[in-house]
């Protein structure tokens with residue numbers, strides 16, 4: 222028996238997104254995002270001005286076994302790299318036929334999703350809205366607002382993370398600032 226074979230509860234703070242007594246806090250700083258944004262020079266400027274935190278993920282160390290559910294709080298800071306809003310790296314699940322559900326707690330943004338056969342989708346994220354990433358769909362959160370984008374997510378514990386072609390190819394759309402509001406742009410238009 223592990224600690225997680227018996228019921229437990231945990232507190233989360235909806236204002237900050239912090240999970241009390243998290244076993245792991247994954248912290249990604251700007252320097253961990255090299256290669257992901259179109260404007261590499263703008264990212265380097267952000268890194269040299271203090272390498273701020275891009276996002277944090279709070280988790281309990283649930284066994285990564287079929288039957289269990291992994292859940293997390295994801296806190297993505299507001300900001301832009303060049304014209305692009307801050308985003309998470311994005312990933313497929315290693316066990317590709319596993320889904321994930323996000324519940325947005327605070328902030329506003331977009332979840333971009335894509336498949337290896339070229340389909341893509343964008344769903345808005347705002348407090349009180351749930352977004353479902355079905356099996357086989359890679360998913361990336363983008364913070365388009367002025368405050369942290371805080372989400373609760375839950376997925377099969379054996380799913381794993383596969384950053385695969387996202388590190389080299391990114392997503393078919395990028396989310397950029399425009400005076401009339403966030404808009405989706407083709408990656409080629411930002412080169």
Ligand code: F6R
Pocket residue numbers: 278293295309310311312321360361362374376382
């Ligand atoms: C888990 C999941 C989230 C993300 C988190 C960070 O399957 O989708 O917990 O891991 O939002 O994003 P990545 O892992 O893409 O850096």
Ligand code: ZN
Pocket residue numbers: 312313314321360376
């Ligand atoms: Zn996921």
